[in-house]
Amino acid sequence: MVKAxxxxQTGGPEVLRYEDVDLPAPGPGEAQIRQHAVGVNFIDVYYRTGLYPTPTPFTPGNEGAGEVLAVGPGVEGFKPGDRVAYAGTLGAYAQARNIDAKFLAHLPAEISYETGAAMMLKGLTAEYLLFRSYKVQSGDAILVHAAAGGVGLILCQWAKKLGAFVIGTVGSADKAKLAREAGADATILYRDEDFSARVREITGGQLCHAVYDGVGKDTFPGSLDCLRPFGTFVSFGNASGPVPPFNLGLLSPKALFVTRPSLFAFIADAARLREMAARLFEAVASGAVKIPVHATRPLAEAAEVHRALEGRATTGATVMIP
Incomplete structure (x- = not known):
């Protein structure tokens, strides 16, 4: 029996219930993990509200770090005592869990469990955004929405290391400071300024090679106005609600590219996941990318954590300790 x-039923933060659940032995291909830290991400809200439908009851959360307690039949490459981190299937909001071992990566000793839990979903997301959705090159101008958020701060750091000119939209002066400290060359207060007009001004009319947008409805279609001809709009989240259906003709005048990638499509292949994780671990271990864990809360306080997340009252990453 473990706490989870x-x-x-789907709904507001109040539907998150802290209770006892049975934990069976790991099945074929599974590993059982005692979790030292659990990551919190906006995708957790999508599952809780039913935007991403899943049968109830269920345990939310797609990210964590801990040590292997046991492995099921057929598991190779992992053994009890191994330090691991993952982004994968639902079930992270728990003291311990079983998970398909294909989602696991060995966590280097120099990276803490808290950092590991905070970095996998956001860091692997940044990896596929910067290296697979639109491959950022030195000299590129990019726009990062919600630049002081968990993914945003990683994007600012990593893109700057790649030689990009980084513009970030933020909701307050304090968040602008965080984004600039992370590497943003310019910041835009989206509540006070027309961000597309400011992008045109900042770039001298040249606009951006790519826009990375985890906000959704509120930043569309303004994001398209920020792109130069043949630019790429990468929509990877819906913090303000999903992008509404639109006429593809909007893309035609500048021959724009639009993509809606998913981390889970990229990490479905275990070899690709390990390749992505290796690049992320190298960037973090070298200090090129720092994972800002700005809040640590008990797992039992998950409802309060969700209220803060939805209220855009968080910066960087929040982790919960089971």
């Missing part, structure tokens, strides 16, 4: 957060 369970959702019996």
């Amino acid at each position: 957060i369970r959702i019996h």
Whole structure:
């Protein structure tokens, strides 16, 4: 028996219930992990509200770090005592869990469990955004929405190391400071300024090679106005609601590219996941990318954590300790 957060019906933060659940032995291909830290991400809200439908009851959360307690039949490459981190299937909001071992990566000793739990989903997302959705080159101008958020701060750091000119939109002066400290060359207060007009001004009318947008409805279609001809709009989140259906003709005048990638499509292949994780671990271990864990809360307080997340009252990453 372990403690876990369970959702019996979708809805607001109040549906997150802290309760006892049975934990069976790991099945074929599975590893059982005692979790030292659990990551918190906006995708957790999508599952809780039903935007991403899943049968109830379920335990939310797609990211964590801890040590292997046991492995099921057929598992190779992992053994009890191994330090691991993952981004994968639902079930992270728990003291311990079983997970398909294909989602696991060996966590280097120099990276803490808290950092490991905070970095996998956001860091692997940044990896596929910068290296696979639109491959950022030195000299590129890019726009990062929600630049002081968990993914945003990683994007600012990593893109700057790649030689990009980074513009970030933020909601306050304090968040602008965080984004600049992370590497943003310019910041835009989206509540006070027309961000597309400011992008045109900042770039001298040249506009951006790519826009990375985890906000969704509120930043579309303004994001398209920020792109130069043949630019790429990468929509990877819906913090303000999903992008509404639109006429593809909007893309035609500048021959724009639009993509809606998913981390889970990229990490479905275990070899590709390990390749992505290796690049992320190298960037973090070298200090090129720092993972800002700005809040640590008990797992039992998951409802309060979700309220802060939805209220855009968080910066960087929040982790919960089971």
